[in-house]
Amino acid sequence: MLWAATVLLGLLASFVLGKETSLFFVTFGMFLFASFRIGIYTTTLGVSLKKAWAICFVQPLAMFAVLIPQDLWFQTLSDPMALFYGVSFMIIASVWSVLTDRAGRPGMESTHKTIQAYLASQKNDHTEAEEIMEGRSSETKVATSQIRLSANEGGKEFRMVLPEIHPGPYHPVGGSNIPYLIYKNLSSSAMVMHSISDHALNLPSKK
Structure with a gap:
């Protein structure tokens, strides 16, 4: 063209x-x-x-x-x-x-590698993107709060969960689906809210 x-x-x-x-x-x-x-x-x-x-x-x-x-x-x-x-x-x-x-230096060693990793992640190959993010990540402690509601009879429970972990950075990389994983871990009987944390508390990888 x-x-x-x-x-x-x-x-x-x-x-x-x-x-x-x-x-x-x-x-x-x-x-x-x-x-x-x-x-x-x-x-x-x-x-x-x-x-x-x-x-x-x-x-x-x-x-x-x-x-x-x-x-x-x-x-x-x-x-x-x-x-x-x-x-x-x-x-x-x-x-x-x-x-x-x-252009991304010193924050990014190679802008092109970052672009290539992002494009690969769109095909569900998230290895390179997560390696780049893990290389720039550090450990910290986070809190998860929840309200648990129990029925008087039958032992049924429902929870409202507020995880400090941020659901990101983007699908399918890192903790992008962390709300769903928490929901499934609580027997699919929970409402997982979005906390007030920002992308600084993303999980850099699924590991």
Whole structure:
């Protein structure tokens, strides 16, 4: 879509300015496509910058070979202005990748690893996310208050529970379902309230 938008804007510019349509925008769009892939590979897939550079052109070049007639390949790919702007965006994408990975320091060693751990947790693989949180967590004592109501006959009980543990940080990581676990542990006869604690009292892992 980014590539197509670049070509369409080039056609629009040629029409408005009354200039001959140039293949510059085709080549430039391909470089933009490759630059965008560098960001995706390094941020969400955890690929190193060197590997991202090595593979970012595979799909764009394959599409280029299919869309552009063979006799125009050299002419299109040798446009010095397109190469200059294209390589500039590749460098910008690489610098952006490095800076965003360091953006969370010193609190986060790697912003990209945190993003990757979050994405993995959305597929119920919460190991990496919990390891990151455990590394920044500390032990503390918490209190749990409850009101227990008992029937005079039959021995039935009902409880209202106020745990100081915060139900978080997010599903399915840590103690996100702690209210339900308490509810089940009390024979499904309880109302588990949300305490006034904040995310500082999240359980960092299910362990």
